[in-house]
Amino acid sequence: MAITGFALVRLRNLFAVVMLSGIFTLTAALLYVVLDAIDVAFTEAAVGAGVATVLMLGTLALTAEREKIHPRSNWKPVLLVCLTGGLLIYGTLDMPGFGDPAAPANHHVAPRYIKESGSEIGIPNIVTSILASYRGYDTLGETVVIFTAAIGVLVIIGRTRRRRRSGPDEEEVP
Numbered sequence: 001m002a003i004t005g006f007a008l009v010r011l012r013n014l015f016a017v018v019m020l021s022g023i024f025t026l027t028a029a030l031l032y033v034v035l036d037a038i039d040v041a042f043t044e045a046a047v048g049a050g051v052a053t054v055l056m057l058g059t060l061a062l063t064a065e066r067e068k069i070h071p072r073s074n075w076k077p078v079l080l081v082c083l084t085g086g087l088l089i090y091g092t093l094d095m096p097g098f099g100d101p102a103a104p105a106n107h108h109v110a111p112r113y114i115k116e117s118g119s120e121i122g123i124p125n126i127v128t129s130i131l132a133s134y135r136g137y138d139t140l141g142e143t144v145v146i147f148t149a150a151i152g153v154l155v156i157i158g159r160t161r162r163r164r165r166s167g168p169d170e171e172e173v174p
Helices: 002-010 014-034 038-062 075-091 104-121 126-134 136-166
Strands: none
Touching (some): 002 014, 104 126
16 A cells, blocks of 8 residues: 555556556555455445546546646645644544553443444344444435535536636636
């Protein structure tokens, strides 16, 4: 995954970047299988390698084949990414360790799901009952966010395409 990620950053051919991002997400799905998170692996394979790759290929059909290289480097985006990454890492410092039996999730949420999900939901499989019922609104919210982002991207691409057709000197017709 690290080699694929490094190649993603270095390549300028956008088709190759899309293909490598599909490979990256398939590798992540394999990693989830190794970690015994089969449900997450299916989601990663379907959404990450499937839907995202198709959307990126569709976007690539409407844009340029290669990334534009700017002659001067701009340090502001790099600084913003480093600051955001630092804040995210700082935010994880007070989290309990991985697998810590004293973590709050192991004392409140997990025992309740194990004891009461079968009687509350009526589904004998705990994972299915959590994903289908307890996290149903969360999944719906995630779907709405992804759909809204896709619509936003399509609107932006549509505007760029109309401007390109009308030419730089002509006015854009709404």
